[in-house]
Structure formats: structure tokens, C-alpha cells
Amino acid sequence: MNAINLKPTSENSMEVVEDFVLNETQITRKVFRAIIVKNKKDATKPVREWIIHQRKRKNEEWEDLNPINLASLKAVEGIKLELKYEVVHKLLETFQTCEAIANEGIYKEPKELIVCEPGALLQIDGKRKHFIKKLIDQDYGNEVWEQLIESNPDLVSKLSYAKIQLDRKKN
Numbered sequence: 001m002n003a004i005n006l007k008p009t010s011e012n013s014m015e016v017v018e019d020f021v022l023n024e025t026q027i028t029r030k031v032f033r034a035i036i037v038k039n040k041k042d043a044t045k046p047v048r049e050w051i052i053h054q055r056k057r058k059n060e061e062w063e064d065l066n067p068i069n070l071a072s073l074k075a076v077e078g079i080k081l082e083l084k085y086e087v088v089h090k091l092l093e094t095f096q097t098c099e100a101i102a103n104e105g106i107y108k109e110p111k112e113l114i115v116c117e118p119g120a121l122l123q124i125d126g127k128r129k130h131f132i133k134k135l136i137d138q139d140y141g142n143e144v145w146e147q148l149i150e151s152n153p154d155l156v157s158k159l160s161y162a163k164i165q166l167d168r169k170k171n
Contacts, residue, residue: 046102
């Protein structure tokens with residue numbers, strides 16, 4: 001699972017705070033930077049994006065290199081940028097993630113979104129969540145587990161394995 005932080009920049013846009021790293025060496029990397037926009041001219045284009053080449057400074061921070069204005073190149077000049085298969089695959093995946101975020105609309109407050117495989121999260125609507133929390137708060141935890149073991153033992157196994165995995169990651 002990956003966390004994506006969003007910061008509103010206006011009522012019609014929000015910045016994806018962290019760059020998506022496409023590839024990286026010890027001293028250089030290519031990143032995908034995005035801004036989610038409410039495009040009034042063309043609603044089918046909700047993401048402004050850049051591929052940026054960065055270099056690591058002596059203080060270990062990444063900095064954008066000075067961009068080249070392609071319009072200033074002479075007729076016989078150009079640039080060539082090799083993008084390996086893995087980079088293009090990651091670029092496409094990242095763009096699709098940004099597009100999915102854009103489909104949710106522009107947030108008015110900063111947000112952290114979790115991106116994961118379908119089925120990896122359990123979504124509980126507000127009423128169910130409140131009901132489950134109330135049962136646990138009133139000390140019915142054992143009864144909830146007993147009923148869960150009886151009615152859906154596979155879910156109990158999945159939950160316990162997930163808890164073990166979380167504990168391992170913490171240590």
C-alpha cells in the first residue's frame with residue numbers, strides 16, 4: 001500500500017505532494033510530478049504532469065535540473081530521452097493512479113489517500129463501523145470474535161495473519 005498526499009492549491013486544483021520516482025541511480029533520478037485539475041476546457045484531461053530529471057546534491061537532497069526550453073532549439077537540434085520498459089510501465093501505472101484520484105474531484109482540505117490492490121482493504125460504511133465500535137467499547141469483543149469464528153473462520157484467519165504481518169513490519 002502506498003500513501004499519496006494531496007494539497008489543495010486552488011478551488012480547481014490540488015498538488016500531489018510527493019513526486020513518483022520512475023527510476024533512480026545513486027546520483028540521478030527521473031520523477032513524475034502531477035497536479036490534479038478541474039479542466040474547464042477539457043474535462044477528459046484532469047491531470048497536468050511533468051517528467052523531471054533530478055540530481056542529488058551534496059546534502060543528499062534531490063534537486064530539479066534546469067529545464068531546456070524545446071522551443072529554443074535550432075532546427076537541427078533535439079533531445080533524446082531513453083525510457084526503459086520498467087519506467088514506462090511505472091509511468092503508465094502512476095498516471096492511471098492520478099487519473100483515478102482526479103475522478104474523485106478536488107478536495108478542499110489536505111488529504112492522504114491509500115492506494116492498494118482491489119480487495120486489500122475492508123470498507124465499512126459509517127453505520128456499520130459505528131455499530132462494531134460500539135460493540136467493542138461495551139466489552140462484547142469476545143462475543144464478536146466467537147461469532148466471527150463460527151460464521152466466517154477464513155476471515156478470522158486473514159485478520160490474524162494481517163495482524164501478525166503488521167507487527168512484523170513494526171519490528
